[in-house]
Amino acid sequence: MKLYEAPSPNARRVHIFMAEKGLECDRVAVDIRAAENLSADYLAKNPGGRVPMLELDDGTCIGESVAICRYMESIQSEPVLFGATGVEAAKVEMWQRRAELGFLLEVAGAFRNITGFFKDRETCVAEWGQVCAERAPKMLTMFDEQLAQTSYLAGDNFSIADITLAVALDFARMVKVVEIPELPNIQRWYGEVSTRSSFSAT
Numbered sequence: 001m002k003l004y005e006a007p008s009p010n011a012r013r014v015h016i017f018m019a020e021k022g023l024e025c026d027r028v029a030v031d032i033r034a035a036e037n038l039s040a041d042y043l044a045k046n047p048g049g050r051v052p053m054l055e056l057d058d059g060t061c062i063g064e065s066v067a068i069c070r071y072m073e074s075i076q077s078e079p080v081l082f083g084a085t086g087v088e089a090a091k092v093e094m095w096q097r098r099a100e101l102g103f104l105l106e107v108a109g110a111f112r113n114i115t116g117f118f119k120d121r122e123t124c125v126a127e128w129g130q131v132c133a134e135r136a137p138k139m140l141t142m143f144d145e146q147l148a149q150t151s152y153l154a155g156d157n158f159s160i161a162d163i164t165l166a167v168a169l170d171f172a173r174m175v176k177v178v179e180i181p182e183l184p185n186i187q188r189w190y191g192e193v194s195t196r197s198s199f200s201a202t
């Protein structure tokens with residue numbers, strides 16, 4: 001299998017997930033600055049037009065980071081990162097979606113609209129970026145309150161939800177368009193998850 005990727009938070013989510021599982025695959029670099037992800041060849045494989053994308057040996061193409069991670073979980077079940085029971089899986093899904101939709105996408109919206117990074121392919125509205133930048137940190141209070149009660153975002157076990165939130169925080173700190181408040185429980189949790197060996201996977 002081949003992972004089409006670029007240096008980006010979403011590819012990093014897959015790298016960390018695969019490292020947790022001890023999985024490796026071939027890599028294909030996609031130059032997203034040069035819009036290779038919007039070429040006819042790439043879009044034929046992945047009409048979503050984004051990275052990462054996983055191409056299986058039989059030609060099946062899987063876009064969307066979390067869908068790729070679900071496939072990885074199906075070929076290597078341990079360690080379980082999507083929840084071991086029905087209730088755990090539901091909690092992982094809930095927190096993963098909150099981390100992704102409520103925080104990662106807001107940070108990405110702030111970054112894309114404020115900096116105009118992809119202005120060659122989309123309309124950037126700085127005011128909208130500012131709205132995203134103001135909304136993103138508000139979500140962190142909810143995560144901090146959850147982490148006051150649980151070791152990891154979805155409960156007692158490390159999961160894809162932790163990967164999404166930690167990667168989004170790193171991305172937010174790197175691009176500097178969102179102010180990240182220091183919250184004690186997030187700080188404790190981040191110190192633990194970010195020192196896992198999987199987090200140095202590239």
Ligand SMILES: N[C@@H](CCC(=O)N[C@@H](CS)C(=O)NCC(=O)O)C(=O)O
Binds near residue numbers: 032118121
């Ligand atoms: N929901 C998608 C988002 C993927 C995404 O937004 N990828 C960005 C890099 S992090 C990208 O391909 N950007 C290129 C572009 O927008 O043209 C996922 O989870 O994989």
